[in-house]
Amino acid sequence: MGGEGEMAASIENMRKIVIFSNEDTSKVEATFLVFGDPAQPKNPATFFQVLNNGKIQLLKQTTVGTNKMRVDPIVGQSETVYFYSSNSFYIRKDESMTKLDGLGKNSVFEALPEAATGNEWLAANKNKLKKEGDIVEFLDYLNSKEGK
Numbered sequence: 001m002g003g004e005g006e007m008a009a010s011i012e013n014m015r016k017i018v019i020f021s022n023e024d025t026s027k028v029e030a031t032f033l034v035f036g037d038p039a040q041p042k043n044p045a046t047f048f049q050v051l052n053n054g055k056i057q058l059l060k061q062t063t064v065g066t067n068k069m070r071v072d073p074i075v076g077q078s079e080t081v082y083f084y085s086s087n088s089f090y091i092r093k094d095e096s097m098t099k100l101d102g103l104g105k106n107s108v109f110e111a112l113p114e115a116a117t118g119n120e121w122l123a124a125n126k127n128k129l130k131k132e133g134d135i136v137e138f139l140d141y142l143n144s145k146e147g148k
Helices: 105-111 113-124 132-146
Strands: 016-020 028-035 046-050 056-070 079-093 096-099
Touching: 056 132, 079 132, 105 113, 113 132
Parallel strands: none
Antiparallel strands: 016 028, 028 046, 046 056, 056 079, 079 096
16 A cells, blocks of 8 residues: 555445546546445445446446466466456345346346336337446436436
8 A cells, every 4th residue: 555546445434436537527437336235245335336327226246356276287387366357237226226137128127127118218229238338228218207
């Protein structure tokens, strides 16, 4: 620690991280909120990236880990470390979070049954809900309907 631009804080005191653009500090690049991890109840504080604003939100949790693999001694290495990352997505509505089984229409409709009211919008916009950006656009549409 102590490098230029580094900061440290206790996670117990943090609830939100907002990252602003270097070029335009009025532009938000990303927002992360702290929630309890539904998959790991013993871990009370986990950061989730908030991918859209509104009553219904898509949250992204990125997990980074390492795998150690033993290498043949003839090569001269005893082990090699590989890094991996994986993403999990959640729908958050009314303070409850539902994990998506994957990106896709079935997963979104299972986690959010009222999403079926947007079938016409999905067809008109040729949105298959296959990518996180597709789901964000759809949730923005659903949030705009709720505001009316």
